[in-house]
Amino acid sequence: MPIAVISTGGTIASTDDSGGDASPELTGSDLVDAVPGLGDIAEIVTEDFSNVPSPHFTVKQMFDLAERVRAYDEDPSIDGVVITQGTDILEESAYFVDCCYGGETPVVFTGAMRNPTLASPDGPGNMLASVRTAKSDGARGLGALVVFNDRVAAARDVTKMNSMNPDTFRSPEFGPLASVDEDRVRWQRRPGERTPDYAPDPAALDNEVHALTATADMSDHGIRAAADAPALCLAATGAGHIPPGIIPALEDLREAGVPIIATTRCPEGRLARRTYDFPGSEATLRRLDCHFSDRNLQKTRIETIVALAADSLDEAFIRPD
């Protein structure tokens, strides 16, 4: 049965054909035609969703993408879905889809770090490994996956680690779910718990949700700028710690009813609940009735946007007391 390839743009679809530096131009069928032998392993249908650099992608487009994934899941003639995207925000759209999709049909995001006009472009190999993964029974019901450099990762774990190197998508702490060895997908572990299957109201998706990283002796300007925001996502230092100078601004936000969703700025680990008790420790976050997130800052923001639009913030994140 066919695999649906949805192309959205990014480096994998970029050429310098129109002069100057590369920008997205290739269609889904161009991408598929560039992979030797792909037709021998699967029948492919293509859909051109967009052709943009991924930093141009909006949360509304992420919602529409999730809708397309759901439609393919309901189509019994489709075996799996591969989505090609620019790598810059790929982890955010993959996580958005993960948050809104509870189906069984495999969904794989991929892309490239070197466009097809450069020496050793990585797009064709990533496409081949993605189609193999989308055809694998082991990928069924796992939510959104990301396949890069022959590694299969869960959307909730994976992050872009290197701005230029093709070996960029890694899952800190927990590692990949599988690796693609020649024509075999070797599953090594199951992902942790699934994200709730949210049903957001598309009209309520609000990109005004702020995201801020705590830094040493920071000013409170960024926090005060969130006074009218639907929520503030805050990556605290270490196990959930902030400079004491920003506590009054956070108190003001809470008094104004702005939810604060805290996570750690460390690439591995999560917020402590009851290890420290000093001004600005996780005890302060608890006193402020913050929500605690286990995802990185960019994915915490995506889940906050989706959960607010589904009226499910308390289902999404715990508030330890």
Ligand code: ASP
């Ligand atoms: N450098 C990016 C990429 O890998 C550009 C983008 O995200 O669209 O595709």
